[in-house]
Amino acid sequence: MDEVKGGRPTRPYRSRIREENARRTRQAVVAAATDLFVTRGYTATSLADVAVAAGVARPTVFAAFGSKAALLRQVLDEALAGDDEPVPVAQRPWYRPVWEAATGRAVLDAYAGVCTLIGGRTARVFETVRRAADGSPEVAEVWQTLLRNRRLGATMVVERLCSLGGPLRQGSDVEAAIDEVWFYNDPAHYGALVLERGWTEETFRHWLARSLRHALLSDPD
Structure with missing residues (x-):
C-alpha cells in the first residue's frame, strides 16, 4: 500500500538505475554461465566459478537465480529466444x-x-x-x-x-x-x-x- 506523506500518497521508491544494473548483472551471469557450461560442462561448473567469470559475488548469483539448475534454465531460455525478454x-x-x-x-x-x-x-x-x-x-x-x-x-x-x-x-x-x-x-x-x-x-x-x-x-x- 502506498504511504501517505504530507497529505499526499507516495509510491514505493524504485530506481531505474538500480533495475538496469540488476539486469546487466543477470546478463553477465547468464553469459558467463553459458560459456562455462559449454566449455567445462554443467557438472564441472559451480556457481562460484560463474560468479568469478561474471565478476560478481557468489551470493549475488544465488540471489538472482536460486540454484545452478535454475541458472541453466535461464541460459536455455535466453539461447532459444535470443534475449531476456519474456516473449514466447x-x-x-x-x-x-x-x-x-x-x-x-x-x-x-x-x-x-x-x-x-x-x-x-x-x-x-x-x-x-x-x-x-x-x-x-x-x-x-x-x-x-x-x-x-x-x-x-x-x-x-x-x-x-x-x-x-x-x-x-x-x-x-x-x-x-x-x-x-x-x-x-x-x-x-x-x-x-x-x-x-x-x-x-x-x-x-x-x-x-x-x-x-x-x-x-x-x-x-
Missing part, C-alpha cells in the same frame, strides 16, 4: 514468417529458417544438457522439458500445415507428421552438420527445408 518463441518477429506463409512449402521453408537460427544459438547448450542429464535428476528434468517443448513446436507447425488444407504425406496420421517435425527440429542436426562438418548455415537451411518438405508434403516440389 512463437510470438517473436523472426517466427512470424511461419504464421504468414500461405502454402505448406512456404511454411516449412520459413520453419527451416527458424530452426537454423535457433540451432546456431542452442546446439552447444542442448548438447551440454543432454550429457549432464544422465548424472543429475534436475538436469534430466530440464532435458525432458526441452523434448516436450520441441514437440509442442512441431505440433504448431503441423497444425499450421493442416490449416492451409494441403494433404500431408502421412495422410490423416497427424501424430506421425508431428514426430517427423520433432525429429528434424533437433538442434543436434545443426551441431553435426554446421559445427562438426563445416556446412554453411545457408546450406543447412536448404537441406532442412528440403527434408521437411519431402517428409511431410504429398507434393514437396
Whole structure:
C-alpha cells in the first residue's frame, strides 16, 4: 500500500538505475554461465566459478537465480529466444514468417529458417544438457522439458500445415507428421552438420527445408 506523506500518497521508491544494473548483472551471469557450461560442462561448473567469470559475488548469483539448475534454465531460455525478454518463441518477429506463409512449402521453408537460427544459438547448450542429464535428476528434468517443448513446436507447425488444407504425406496420421517435425527440429542436426562438418548455415537451411518438405508434403516440389 502506498504511504501517505504530507497529505499526499507516495509510491514505493524504485530506481531505474538500480533495475538496469540488476539486469546487466543477470546478463553477465547468464553469459558467463553459458560459456562455462559449454566449455567445462554443467557438472564441472559451480556457481562460484560463474560468479568469478561474471565478476560478481557468489551470493549475488544465488540471489538472482536460486540454484545452478535454475541458472541453466535461464541460459536455455535466453539461447532459444535470443534475449531476456519474456516473449514466447512463437510470438517473436523472426517466427512470424511461419504464421504468414500461405502454402505448406512456404511454411516449412520459413520453419527451416527458424530452426537454423535457433540451432546456431542452442546446439552447444542442448548438447551440454543432454550429457549432464544422465548424472543429475534436475538436469534430466530440464532435458525432458526441452523434448516436450520441441514437440509442442512441431505440433504448431503441423497444425499450421493442416490449416492451409494441403494433404500431408502421412495422410490423416497427424501424430506421425508431428514426430517427423520433432525429429528434424533437433538442434543436434545443426551441431553435426554446421559445427562438426563445416556446412554453411545457408546450406543447412536448404537441406532442412528440403527434408521437411519431402517428409511431410504429398507434393514437396
